[in-house]
Amino acid sequence: MATNNPQTLKIVSLILKVVGALPLLIGLGLLAGAWFTGNRQNTILKTWPTVDAEVARSELTSHQHQFDNDASSTTVYEAHIDFGYTVGGKQYTTPSGSGYFTSDYAEMKQKVDTYAPGTRHPIRYNPANPNDIRFDAGYTFGFFLGPLILAVVGLMLAGTGAALFFTGWAIGRAKALCPSCGQKFRHTEPSCPNCGAALSPGGAAR
Ligand SMILES: [Zn+2]
Secondary structure (H helix, E strand, O other), X not given: OOOOOHHHHHHHHHHHHHHHHHHHHXXXXXXXXXXXXXXXXXXXXXXXXXEEEEEEEEEEEEEEEOOOOOOOOEEEEEEEEEEEEEEOOEEEEEEEEOOOOEOOHHHHHHHHHHOOOOOEEEEEXXXXXXXXXXXXXXXXXXXOHHHHHHHHHHHHHHHHHHHHHHHHHHHXXXXXXXXXXXXXXXXXXOEOOOOOOEEOOOOOEO
8 A cells, every 4th residue: 555644444445345245245145046946957857756768859049149248139040849747647748938039050969969859868868847847967067057157257256356455445444553552553553652753744753
C-alpha cells in the first residue's frame, strides 16, 4: 500500500472486504450446488436399478440457436431417443433427449447411430418413478459435467473473493510498532493507544 494514512487504510480495508465478500459468497453457493448435483448423480449410480432397454426411436434434430455473444445464429443438433423397457411387469416407452445440444454434428450423429432403433442398452430408472430414466449414467466426464462446471466456476469466484476479502482483513489487522513506547498497534488506529503518539502521514509515529 502506497499510503500509511490510518483513515485511507481503514477505507481500503473496508472496500476490499465488501468487494471480496460478494464473489466469495456466490462462489461458495456454486460449490454447494456442485456438491448437491454431484451427490445426486452419484446417488443415481448407487441406487437406481439397471434395466435392459430397447431403442424404439432414434432421431437427430437440428434448429437454429443464437449463442449469447454471437450476432448470427448457428445450427445445433440434438438427439431424441425413445427407450422401451419393462419394470415390475409394466411396459414403458420413455423419450430421453440428449439433454444438451451441440453445433458438433458428428458428436450427435455418433450418439444417434450408437442408439439405433432395435439396439439394446442397459439404462437406469428411478425406482420411485420408472418414467425417469438415464441412458448415459456412469462415472464419466459427461455425466458429471454439470457439477464439474459449477465446481470450477465456484472455486474461481470463491478464490478471488477470498483473496480480496482476506487482503482487506489483513490490512485492517496489520500492526505498527510505536517508536515512542515500543507498543504494537493497528495501522488503522490514528494514534498509539498506549502513549498517544500520533502517526504522521508518512507512517512513523511522532
Ligand atoms: Zn506508543
